[in-house]
Structure formats: C-alpha cells, structure tokens
Amino acid sequence: MTKETEADLSGTTPRRRPRPDIVEIGGRKLQPSTLMMGHGYDPMLSEGSLKPPIFLTSTFVFESAAAGKRHFEGVTGKRPGGAEGLVYSRFNGPDQEILEHRLGVWEEAEDALSFSSGMAAIATMLLALVKPGDTIVHSAPLYAATETLIGKILGRFGVQWLDFPAGASPAEISAVLGRAKDAGRVPLIYLESPANPTNALVDIEAVVAARDAIFGVGPDRPPIVIDNTFLGPLWQKPLRHGAELVLYSLTKYAGGHSDLVAGGVVGAKTVLDPIRAMRNTIGTITDPHSAWMLLRSLETLELRMSRAGENAAKVCAFLRDHPKVERVGYLGFLEEGSRQADIFRRHCTGAGSTFSLYLKGGETESFAFLDALKIAKLAVSLGGTETLASHPAGMTHLSVPDARKAALGITDNLVRISIGVEDADDLVADFDQALKAV
Template identity: 70%
Template sequence: MHPSTLMMGYGYEPRLSEGALKPPIFLTSTYAFESAADGKRFFEGITGKRPGGSEGLVYGRFNGPNQEILEDRLAQWERAEEALSFSSGMSAIGTALMAHVQPGDVIVHSAPLYAATEKMIDAVFGKFGVKWVDFPAHASPAEIEETIERAKGLGRVSVIYLESPANPTNDLVDIEAVSALRDRMFADAEHRPVIMCDNTFLGPCFQAPTQNGADMSVYSLTKYVGGHSDLVAGAVVGTRDALAPILALRNTLGTITDPNTAWMLLRSLETVQLRMEKAESNARAVATFLKDHPKVERVSWLGFLDPSSSQGEIFKRHCSGAGSTFSVIVKGGEPEAFRLLDNLKTVKLAVSLGGTESLASHPAAMTHLSVPEARRAELGIGDNLVRVSIGVEHEDDLVADFEQALKAV
C-alpha cells in the first residue's frame, strides 16, 4: 500500500480500544504488568540485556501507545526498518549525535546547516574535543572526498551529517555520492561512520534519504509533518542497527515526544501528502511571479533547477517534488529585505516552515543570527535573503500579497 493510505489506520486496531476509530490519547506515566515475569522481560528489552527491545509498555520515558503508532507510520514513508519520535527536532538531532559520537571524534557535515545544529556540533560537542570539517552542500564528489580525507587525518570520523536541501540556501547534497564515498573510503576501517540526513524541507513526501544511502533521516516534525504550527516534535527514521544506540540513549534522557503531541501528529499524517502537494503547487505560482520581478535578484526554488546541471541531476535522482520552502534574494540589502517582510499581509512574518499558513523570515537576522557574519557570508546567507514557506492559501492571494509588498521595496 501507499504511505498515504497507511496513514489512516496502520499500527492501530480499534477493537483493542473499545472500538474507537481513532486512537485514544493515553495520558499515563506508567503501565501495569500482568505478571512479575512480564515486567522482568520488558525491562530486559528496554535495558538491552535481551535483543529486540521491549515487548510491552513500561514507562512514559521509554514508550507509549501513541508514540509507537506514530513511529510505525513515520517509518512507512521511507520504507525504513524503524522510527523514533522526539520532543523536538533538535532533541532528535542531539540524541542521535550523542549516541554515535565519542569525545575526540570528527564530524563531517555539509554546509550550511540549520544554525542550532551547527551550534550544537561546534559549541556543545566541541567541549568534548569533537572536531568538525565541512563541505558546501553543492560540492562535487571529488570535493567531498577531499573533505572526508582531511577529516580522517584529524581522528575517528564517526558521523557524516547532511542537510538536503540546505537551510536556507536550498542547495542539494548528493547523498548517493556521499554513501559511495563512505563505503569505499572506510572499507577496511575498524569503524564506518553513519550517515545522517536532515530531511525536514522535503520529507516525508518528496525525498527519502534512507533510500539513497543514508543510514537515517532526521526530522523536525514541527514543520511539514505537523503542518499546523501548533506543536513541536522531531523524529529519526532509519535502519534498526543505526537507531539502536539512539533508542537506548533516548530511554535514558527522556527525549521522547509526549502522548498528546504524538496523537496530534497522527492526525496530521493523514493529510500530509495533500498539504505538501497543494503547498508545492502554490510555491510554483509564487516563485514564478517572483523570478521575473525587477526587484528580485534570484529565487532558489528547486523547481527552477536546470535538469542538465549537477544540482538538477541530483534533484532527478533524489526528489519527487520541489517542495514549498525557498529563498528570495532581493536586490539591495537588509533595508530592502525588511521592507518586503514588513509589508506582507497574508504572508506572516515568523520563523518556522511547513505550516498551512505562508511564512517569511530573514535568516541572517533571525534563525542564523548566531552564526558569525563572516561565516554567513561564506555560506551564502546574505542580508538580502528572505526565506519563504508557502502554505495552502489560494495562490492568487499569495501572488497579490508579494506584488503589493514589493512596491514598498
């Protein structure tokens, strides 16, 4: 079955919940065992003394019915072995990295990254002697190979962390090339680094990194999956082996999402494909209008990629849709970008993306403000860049809003 069909009932049996068509919200911190032997067996699975994980429900920090149904359904989008839900996108990323990175290791990552991810790698993991080496998201396989080779000289490379499309430039990473390089360059090594890919911008409908060579995809479920700007959550989706240490650490840290948020995400998953397809259609209309506007320098919507270019070729291999988040580079600088933002009416001035409503923000002054100015310039995050997330309003109203706002620029 298609994932969009499975979202209506996969992993849930109504007869086990008084015939309720939709899962109840299980607001409990702990679960009663039928016998002491059951309790022992469940804890053996939770603690890793017995392989296979818990056979039953134990405690709210470990698992719960709403979270398990959510995880079963999330895995379907990438045909993955397993999924884990988290209290936020950053708790998903942080738990995944902590589970796989040891003090003194080296992380190779694409650039740019979401600013909080970059800060975590640099400032938080840096306290434990972890080093990092990066390559541009649009780098060629040869450039990526050179970066990995340089990283190998600094210590044990434990993680190759990708963000594709990159936030906010929309540059694509060749995940297949990275996977092939990893397999070749670490074929005889004692340790083979895991490949993590942030799939927030195009997931879960338009890209499946685990099908292109990544060991796991990480998500901010706050964005397209949640889709209504009313919750915060995250996820990791991937192979059972890659997720096993992450699950063990999540059990210790308690970074699992809560039952109510998990239930809301189950509701949202039923319409995620409808919402993402409508938003992409709207994005095409808005981006097409902006592309030829005299006050706009460039629009970085993936639908405009030249199929014969290296980025266009990656898009054809990895993506089934162009998404609805992109950057608009206006002619001028911060004053012109701010005037555009301040004069939008239907499109709201707010960070985040992937909701039903259209949003616009200024990465250099907002989400990436913590990134040093020189680093932002190096990454292509200029003062004239506006990030846009297109929602599901009528496309004519969105085009009209940008048209009137640009008159003030």
C-alpha cells in the first residue's frame, strides 16, 4: 500500500486535499496554467514521485471496519459529503480525484466529476436530473448523439423536448421557456455553444435572465447546463455568466492528443451531488489510466489551445476570400453590430480553432476537398494537436433527419475543420492545393 493510499484511508487527511495547496504567492493568485503542474497532489505521499502514479487497482483496503462503513455512508448518500476515503474504483480513485481537483480550477468551480466519455457525462447527468414526463429545453443544433439521447432514448420514457436556435433572441428564448413551463416539469435547460457543427453562439446571459423571470430564483428552478467543448475552458467560462454546470468532452482540447476518450462536468456542488450518486450506481467514471493521461495533457492545455487559435486565425484569413469558398463560419469573422458579435464580445475571449467551411457546391465538392487533403487528417473529433476535417452531414450528423439538418444549416457543402498546432503556412498550403481539386 502506498503512502498516498494510507493517508487517504486514515480518515484524518481530507481525501481531496492531501495537503494545503499553494494557490497564491505574495498576494498574487496563481493562474490555472501554473496550478496544473501540481495542484491536488503531494509527491511525499507517493514515495516522492514527481508525477502521480497510475493506481491500477479495483478496490482499496480499509483501515478498519468502522472506516469502511463511514466511507460507504458517504458513497451511498446516507451521509452528506461523499466518501471520506478511497473505496472502489467505480466510485473514486487517486488519479480521478486529482484530475477532478484540477478540472475545477479553470473555471473556479465548486466541484467537478470525470467520466469515461463526453456522452457518458451527458447521459449520466440526464439520468440523474430527468424524470419520466419531463420537458427538456435545449438550444439547437446539438451534437447528433446528444440529440439522439434526448429525442429518442429519453423519449421512450415520455420525456419531451422543446428547442430554440443557438442565436435566438431573448424574446424567442422566453417564448420557448414559457411553453415548456406550461407543459409540465422542466428538469434542466441544456445548451451547446458554439453549436456543433455550425459554430453559432448561444446567449447564456439571456437564457439565465429568461429562466429566472419565468421560473423564479429559488432552488427548484431548472439548472442551466452547457456543453463548452468547442471553446472551453480557455476561451469561454459559462459559470461566470450564470450557468450552473459546464460539460466537456475531455477527449478534445483537455486531452488534446487524440489518444483518449473522457468527459467531465464542473460547477455547483448541489447540482453535481445527484450526478455523482448516479455515476456511482452505473459506473461511468474515468478509468485511472485515462485520468493520468489527462493530468499530463492539462499541463500544456493553454499552450496548445493558444497555438491552435493563432493558426486558425491565419488559415481562416486565407480561406475567407478564396473563390471556391462560399463562406467561413469562424467566430473571428462575425459581422460587427450583429447579435452573434454581441454574444461573442460578452461571453468569449477567443475565436477558437474549430470552424465551419462552406464550399461552393455540395457533397461532391466537399468530398473532393476532403479526399485531397494531405496534412489535415480526414477524421471526426476536434481539439487535438493535429488538424482534422470531416463532413458533418454525411458523418457525425448522418442520423439527424434530413429536414432537421436543413433547418439547422447542416448542409452538404459544410466541412468542419479543427486546426491543430502544425505550422500555419504549411496548413494554408495544404488547404490551397486541396481546393484546387474541387
């Protein structure tokens, strides 16, 4: 048994803070990029190992029978506050707890949970908060699997949904929320901003204002949950604008190397507690190895996202005026004075590195372009070190009905591109030669 495990199981050392973390020096608050190097971990509790070991174990030894009972009281919810120590890897583990500790740092969240995938995070959250007969309100479009989960899977249990466009006005948002309230219980308001794959922004502040005006400000109001995968946590921090929970596919920027699958939720502890209980029941926690790899990746998150964002600005500047390009759905090109530009100014600190490229033509031209790429890889996903390109209408959103795809602007001439950390001029050369094949 390692010293880390002994300390955690003793019940005398807080399980999530094995030592007082240094969060400021000389009155200066340390930044997340600094805290990622050691926050939540004491090398002296693990034989002096600079980096946390990978704890590949299914279960943990209790110090005593009384300690085991105390830990299970927390895990099962019989006693508030969660487990005081390590119990079983379906519930918690050292790598997962250090990861969750650091995830919360980026947005100054009260608490955080990690999951085996982004969809596992979404599904666990919905199972914890939604009851049969509820009406979910969400922005549109959503990631196709999320739409399927809400519309088809939960629909089997009498769950209804109402949506509004990502760029909806305050009046449009209020109208939909009002209809939802009239229909019955609203368990949550689910947002995705920027939307996948159109890059349209949701006005989080307008949703908060409409929610509070219609449902009040009491504890029973529906929480606002937002998928912040495209911009967070560097370029958008929804908790600051009134959201209760922020959801991530950690596979993307947080993992950032296209070598793992994971998800995370950060935010208000009161909303996360039932989700933690559901995760304990169905076992959707991150595995130790993936958690350890995420700890590695978080150390360079700011560097990678900054470089990718700079590259995207250069690539989009080239694509914008190309004769074979209809338009570029890039947040750095929003029309001054437009509603989208106003949302961007209030909510975002960067334009991101994932954008929508609309070619002149349709599926034939899109496929020709994709097949001609040499540096950029033809693959789904985003936020990795490499540049990726895909065709949403024929790939990630293939299961979405054609009429809904048309209504949401997911057209055959749309190519989604995620820019990586390669040399920007090399990427421009690659896109230039690929467009010549169209």
